[in-house]
Amino acid sequence: MSNRHQGKDALPAGWLGGLMMVPVKAAMQVIDMPLRAWQRLTGLTGMASFFLLPNMAVFGIFVLVPFVINFVYSMTGGSEIFLDQRFYVGAAQYRDLLDCRSYVDPSTCVEDGFWIATRNTALFVVVQVALMILTALITALVLNREIAGRSFWRAVFFFPVLLSPVVVGLIWRWILQRQGLLNLVLYDLFGFEPYSWLTDRNAAFVAAVGVTIWARVGFFALILLAGLQAIPKDLYEAAEMDGTRRTRVFFRITLPLLMPNLIVVLVLGLIRSVQVFDEAYVLTGGGPGTSTMYLTQYIYEKGFASDLRDPGLAAAASILMGAVLVVLTLAQMAASRRKEKQGER
C-alpha cells in the first residue's frame, strides 16, 4: 500500500477518536510503570507471555476448554447442564444417534429428529451451494466487464451481506407472506391468487435456499471477482488476436485460472451452509412441520430449548457435525495453500 493510499483511507471523524483517546492515553501511561518492572524482572520472554496472556485466557476458557469437555458431555446422560450432576453413559448417545434400521428413512431411527435434520441439511447444502456458486460466478463475470458505474453495481450485489440474519429473515418473511410483495407481483403479472408460501413444505425449502443465497452471494462474488481481476490481461489480448470465440476463451482461459478461487468459494460455502441456522430459523422456525429443520437448530433445541432437553445427545450431534466441518476446513486450508503457490508462480 502506498502512502498516497493511506491518506485517502484515513477513518472519518478522526478528531472524535482523538478526543476519546485522551483518557486511554493516560491509562496506558499508568500501566507502563508496573510493566517496566515486570520487563526488568522477566525480560522479553516475560513480556511475550504478558502480551499473549489475555487472549490465551479468554480463548482457553471460552473455546478450548468447551471444545475438550464437549467430548465428555457427549458421553454423559440426563437433562442437567452441569457435569457433576450428569452420569456416565459411554457411547450410548452416539449409538442412539446412529441407530437406524434404514438410513434412507428417518422414521426407522431411534433419534428420528437428528436424521430428519441431517437429511434436510444435506439436501440444503447440495442445492444451496451449487446454485450459489453459479449465481456468484455469473455476478463476478458481469461485474468484471467494462460496465458503467461498476462500483455501484458491486455495491448492489454486496449490500445484503452485512445485514443481520434476523433482518434478512424478517424482510423475506414479510415478502413471502399472504399480503406480501411476491403475491402482489404474481397477482399483477399472472393473476395468481395470494398464497402463504412459508406454510408449504417445498416452497419453504426453496425460500430457505433462495434467501440464504440472496444474503451471501455478494460475499462469494467478491472473492471470485478478485480472482478474475488477477488473471493477466495479455492472455485475453492474445486470444482476441487469434480470433478465439468468447465461449472458448471462457472455458480455456477464465475457468481454469479461476479454479483456485472457485475451490475456496466452494469450501467456504460448504462450511457456512452446513451450519445454516439464523436466516432459516427466523424465516420458517424449522417448519412447516420439520421440513426446514437443520442440524444447528436440532442441536440448539435438543440442548436448550425443548422440554425434553438432552445436552448429551446435543453434544454428540454437535461433535458429528464438527467432524464434517473439520474435514471441510482442512480441505479449505489445502485449497488456499494451493492458491498461494499458484500466485507465486
Place this chain on the structure above:
Amino acid sequence: MGHVLAFLTRRRGGDRWHWTDIVTWVWLIGGLLVMFGPAVWLVLSSFKTPAALADFPPTLLPYVTEEVSVAGYDRPLPLYEVKQADGKTVILAEVRRIGIIAQMVDPKVPGAIVKVNIADRKPVEKVSFATSNYTEPFVHFDFLRFLWNSVFVTVMATAVTLLINSMAAFALAKYKFRGQSLILIVIVGTLMVPLGVIMVPLYSMISALGLFNSLWGVIWPTVATPTGVFLLRQYMLTIPDELIDAARMDKASEWQIYWRIVLPLAAPALAVLAIFSVVWRWNDFLWPLIVLNQSQLYTLQVGLNVYAGQLNVQWHYILAMTVVTMIPVVLVFVFLQRFITRGIATSGLK
C-alpha cells in the same frame, strides 16, 4: 428519440452488441430489483398502518383513508367517493356500515342519511407515513433497552477484541519464544470450532462463571477471534524490526513499543478488524438467544425474533424495528464499503 437510443446503445470501439452484453444488463437490472427491492419494500411497508398492511393487493406507498369531522358526530368520519345512479360522483362521509349497505352523509350538509351499496364507493386516500410505528415501540416494547444492550455488546466486544487480539498478534509477530508455532496451530485449529459445535459446554461454562443472563456472557466468547489475531499478525509482520530496535535503544519499554509504535502503524488492519467486529457483534443472534433469557437483557436481534415469533405478530411495529436495526449496518456499508470489500478480497474474512 432515435438519436438518444443510438447514443445509449453505442459501444466503445464501435463493436456490435454481443449476446453477453444483453445477459450482463439483464443480470444487473434484475439484480438491482431483487437485491434492493426487498429492502425498499420493507421501508415502505414500515410506514403503513395495521389496516393498510392487511390489505391485498398491497399498495406501494402507505395510504390512509382521509377523514373529516362532521357537525353532529363526535369522531372523524372516513371519506368515500360515491358513484351515484345518474353517473355523477360525490364525496360522502360514512357514518356506519351495516352489511353491504353504508349509511353516509354529505360532510357539507350533514342532514339526511344516504344509503349506498358498498360496491359503488371507494375510499378517498392520501399518502401518509405512519411514523407512530417508529415512536410507539419505544413505549410498548423495551425497544430502547434492546437498542442500548446491542450498542453495549457491540462497543465493548469490539474494544476488547481490538485490545487483546492486537496484543497477542504483537507477541506472535515480533517476539521469538518457545511454543510460538504451537500457539499458532492451536489458534488456526479453532477456526474449525464454530459456535454451533461447542454450544452445550460453552453454555455450562457461562453458567458456571455466573455469566448466564448477562451481557458479558454474550461478549466474552466472541472476543478472542482467531481471524482477528491472524489479520493483525500478518499486518504487523510487515512493520520493520529496525523501528522496534531503534525504540529499544532509546530506552522505550516493550509496552510503549506496542502502544506508541506498533499500534499506530497497524491502524489500517485495526480499522478493518474494528469494522468487521462491529458488524459481527451487532448481527449476532444464536449465542445471545441462548445466553439471554430475560426480556430486559435482549439485544435487538433477539428481541426482534421474539416479537416476530408471537402468535399475533404486530407487523407494523416489527417492520419499523427491523428498519432501525438495519440502519447502523447500512451506515457502515455506505461509508466504509471500501475497507470491507478489500478485507474480504484479500483475506476471505467474514
